[in-house]
Amino acid sequence: MNKIFRKYYLDVNIYNLALSMVFGYFYGFLIGFLIFCTIGTWIGILNFRFIKNQEYYMYQNLGISKAKLIQKVCIINFLIALPFLILLFFIK
Amino acid sequence: MNQLKVNNARKKFSKKLVLDSVSLEINTGEILSIFGRNGSGKSTLLKIIFGVETADTISLQLNGKSFKQKEIVPSQKIAYLPQDNFLPKNYTVRDIIPLFFPNGDDQDKIFYSKGVAKFENTKVENLSMGELKYLEILLIGNLKHDFLLLDEPFSMVEPLQKEIIKELLLELKKSKGIILTDHYYDDVLSVTDKSFLLLDGRRVEIETISDLEKFGYLQKR
Numbered sequence: 174m175n176k177i178f179r180k181y182y183l184d185v186n187i188y189n190l191a192l193s194m195v196f197g198y199f200y201g202f203l204i205g206f207l208i209f210c211t212i213g214t215w216i217g218i219l220n221f222r223f224i225k226n227q228e229y230y231m232y233q234n235l236g237i238s239k240a241k242l243i244q245k246v247c248i249i250n251f252l253i254a255l256p257f258l259i260l261l262f263f264i265k
Numbered sequence: 266m267n268q269l270k271v272n273n274a275r276k277k278f279s280k281k282l283v284l285d286s287v288s289l290e291i292n293t294g295e296i297l298s299i300f301g302r303n304g305s306g307k308s309t310l311l312k313i314i315f316g317v318e319t320a321d322t323i324s325l326q327l328n329g330k331s332f333k334q335k336e337i338v339p340s341q342k343i344a345y346l347p348q349d350n351f352l353p354k355n356y357t358v359r360d361i362i363p364l365f366f367p368n369g370d371d372q373d374k375i376f377y378s379k380g381v382a383k384f385e386n387t388k389v390e391n392l393s394m395g396e397l398k399y400l401e402i403l404l405i406g407n408l409k410h411d412f413l414l415l416d417e418p419f420s421m422v423e424p425l426q427k428e429i430i431k432e433l434l435l436e437l438k439k440s441k442g443i444i445l446t447d448h449y450y451d452d453v454l455s456v457t458d459k460s461f462l463l464l465d466g467r468r469v470e471i472e473t474i475s476d477l478e479k480f481g482y483l484q485k486r
Binding site for chain 1 (some may be wrong): 315317335338339340341344345347349350351352353363364365367404405408410
């Protein structure tokens, strides 16, 4: 993960993490974790758009489109979730 | 020499036709300026050329080769300075430079640029408007892109800082083609090679200040 993408990933997931921790506190670790990897990611992206939308121009000037950034964040978070989802499937 | 051609850029927002088949051509080594009243479509045209605003119709060519709007950002041939700050506000200048230039030599070029040492430890949110615009142009101007699109680079900038920005633009012009829009027509005309006015969505050629008066952009003296 290069420096510039790492910044975007952290900016998006800081909101995501906060939201997931709240859910995790009330509904358990697994739910919190699933939120982090699914809907929380989208909420983090929307929040970034709401608060730091102008920063997308920085990424675009560096050759990274908005779609590419979003796609990468979603893929990484999904890959993080995947082993746990498989584990959950077998436990059930 | 590199050449960028934009043909028949057309954009309609609901019922308003903002751009009506606007075409332009720019080579590296040139500065082209676009004038127009607020809402005339200057910023929209720049965003379309940068590929972040879709046009209803457009044809783009770089050195004679056609390309699509969605290919512009990944190609890193065109850089764009928006009207508002696009740098992370809570970062210092010293933290931002490595984000744009991972290589140490490239970073040094920015750190040793005129005036940067004075504010390198300052957070972006604490820079003056002039320092901020200068830094933004310096950063995108030193990327490898062949063309720069600058939306209001002189806006709210103090006179002394404007001179530094103009000096920088003339330096960047040696290796890049620059398209700029701004209402500070004296500053713009002092650095530009060719100009046009956007009037009712169409392109009108401008050569002197009196042309700006003639077409109603400035009040007649």
